[in-house]
Amino acid sequence: MFRDRSEYKPAPDYKLAPFRFGRLEGDRYIATNDVGEYVVLSREDLVAFAGRKLSPEHPTYKALKSKHFLFDDRSRVALDLLALKYRTRAEHLAWFTGLHIFVVTLRCDHSCQYCQVSRQAEGRANFDMSREHADRALEFTFRSPSPTIKVEFQGGESLLNFELIRYIVERASELNKEHEKDLQFVIATNLSRLSDDILSFCREHRIILSTSLDGPADLHNAQRPVRGGNSHQTTVEAIRRARRALGPDSVSALMTTTQASLGRVEEIIDEYVRQDFHSIFLRNLSPYGFAVRQRESRKYSVEDWVEFYKRGLAHILKLNGQGYPLREEFTSILLQKMFSPRGSRYVDLQSPAGIGIGAIVYNYDGAVYASDEGRMLAEMGDHSFRLGHLARDSYETIMTSETLLSHLSDTMPEGAPMCSDCPFLPYCGADPVFHRATLGDAVGHKAFSAFCKKQMAVLRHVIGLLENNAQARATLLGWV
Incomplete structure (x- = not known):
């Protein structure tokens, strides 16, 4: 006896695009592809999909097809779309180095126990960058093919060598009349030396300020001590002055998580709200400089920080629900990598790494490093990420060095x-x-x-x- 023809259904006919999968919790799995698309599915559906037995009528089939995990006779264009998305996410590699960090001094007036850059005493001017090295670094900067150039000044406390910052900004602005880049300037500073003259210069050249705010006054003062003063009060007053002079979005702030911060994430976030910030980066401590010598980086585990982060994100989402817009920056970077066509250009999460081709560092002594962390590692005696020297090496030699290429x-x-x-x-x-x-x-x-x-x-x-x-x-x- 033959069954009715309607009872017979052809087997699904589709091809798999490259994907990876892993377990989330229970029988829920996540599948991702090379352009950052993801689908959460059950184990049963995953097995059926991988075995090419998933019915075209199944909702999961449609989700996988729309995100280019599979293609069938009705969607041959999917492969071309997948290739286009991959090219779009990788196009920043052709732009090359966009961030150029000038370490204008290692001198600092603060005594932060977790300092990652091995600061030097205020009076040690031999730890300042010379004008000759600055000129050579600017020459390298404008050799980059990137249409956007961000020059970031770091220290130590960068404003202790403000006259060199002034020179570099004016010289770069002059050079850019020929190169016509989208040129941006950022000064990383604790704001303790912020004068009206500096603010006037920043306003003239549209310079953004980046500072540190570790939380409420008692926590900030304990973690960022300064001789004879209240560093928290100095910082928040300078933030307000800068906003009045430069605009409400002219100052960004970073916090660093220490052992003392772990139980106070809600208070830290509330301090950012009090100071009218609308973003916060819940940043963990990095294993460089004094953070290692003082053993600060060993005082809490990854699990401790993750719990800190989860509580912090929950508090931020609650504040958003109450009407105060506040963004957690690390989460935002990951979300860009998941949902934005171009991903994120955040240097520390690039593939290949953003060292050299995403950011490059010109140290106070003329040494050139593949990343900011690379120069921090060098201060600890490990020169693995040193690419060369401004006085001895050409741009071509540094950017094609075996050190950079091998890394x-x-x-x-x-x-x-x-x-x-x-x-x-x-x-x-x-x-x-x-x-x-x-x-x-x-x-x-x-x-x-x-x-x-x-x-x-x-x-x-x-x-x-x-x-x-x-x-x-x-x-x-x-x-x-």
């Missing part, structure tokens, strides 16, 4: 053990300096990597909020 080769996660199969690969990038500092080599053993633990924990948490909390999803997507 870039090492920082392609697609070929790294444990990274190549990880579903979070499109969102992680690589941090070779961190792995060199903590595990002894630029690649590191991912099973022991604090970087990996942090990334995976944060991404699992954020994806959980996106999938399970409609109000949180609406707020988070608003940060992209």
